Amino acid sequence: MYSKIINVPIVLEIGENIFIHMDEILQRNHIFFKEKILVTSPELKELYKQQIEQLSFDEIMLIQGGSYEEARKVMGNITNKDALLVAFGGGSVIDAVKMISNDLNLSYITAPSTLSNDAIYSPIARLVQNGKKQSFGVKAPLGIIADIEIIRRSPRKLLLAGVGDLVSNASAVKDWRLANAEKGEYINNFALTLATLSGNSVMSYTIDDIGTNRFIGDLANGLVISGLAMVLANSSRPASGGEHLVSHAIDDLYPMRTTLHGLQVAWGHLLLERDYRQDDDDFEKLRLFFDRMKITDELEHDLHFSSDEIARIIARAKTIRDRYTILSKF
Ligand SMILES: [Zn+2]
Structure with missing residues (x-):
């Protein structure tokens, strides 16, 4: 039989107050990595400090997002190939994580803080490189964990x-x-x-x-x-x-x-x-x-x-x- 194999998200969870349950959600979906790295903006880290502290991240990396050069600088040194990146933020943070995951061949999931574009699951990243905004074809994420309560609070x-x-x-x-x-x-x-x-x-x-x-x-x-x-x-x-x-x-x-x-x-x-x-x-x-x-x-x-x-x-x-x-x- 002829069929086509495509990647679909391993996890798609959209619900109220689920960010705090990220560890369980990943476990439940058999997503295990040696290291889990949260990538987010300084503002979101501050705003959701308590929730983030309760989750088992090995490292937190802070970025503003939107620029390829910044993304490389912050995430370019990740050497552990068994690391999962968790992009927590809007389109710019997510696009930066996508791009680096693609460069370093790492897996990532998205935890959108808002829904301003289709970055949350698209195979495209739009970033400024050499002063110019460009589109790059990248791997889609392993999954999406979208907390409605967090998204509701976004502008x-x-x-x-x-x-x-x-x-x-x-x-x-x-x-x-x-x-x-x-x-x-x-x-x-x-x-x-x-x-x-x-x-x-x-x-x-x-x-x-x-x-x-x-x-x-x-x-x-x-x-x-x-x-x-x-x-x-x-x-x-x-x-x-x-x-x-x-x-x-x-x-x-x-x-x-x-x-x-x-x-x-x-x-x-x-x-x-x-x-x-x-x-x-x-x-x-x-x-x-x-x-x-x-x-x-x-x-x-x-x-x-x-x-x-x-x-x-x-x-x-x-x-x-x-x-x-x-x-x-x-
Ligand atoms: Zn678009």
């Missing part, structure tokens, strides 16, 4: 960015279908389905739901499934289309005016629906959802570009990488 804006990143799967999937129809690009239907379903999973919520267990659980699961779609496709294709190219173009052209990845992607998604794809219904649906979720307010607050600047962003987006999207048609 609302970060969660809205996570929503923007997840919902943008709808745009990525449209571009994938387009590339299939017009260029014959292969589509992995299973990956496409996972990306579509996860992308739609938070569309019924409003800003009033943001602190609820149900919303945080759905957002966390959605981001994990979205990451799994990328693992399955062996590409970011299922969750990254023209809207991500727009976000990367903003990073390149206007590094001083950037905001959270998920918000830039949401902005790009809306722009593509409004100006490039010929589907008024989808644009209207997205606009109303962003209004209900108050993502619109964040976009209006953070991202201001003149029509000339938008034209530059689009022109740059088309050259970012060799990926056929709706923008390729213009």
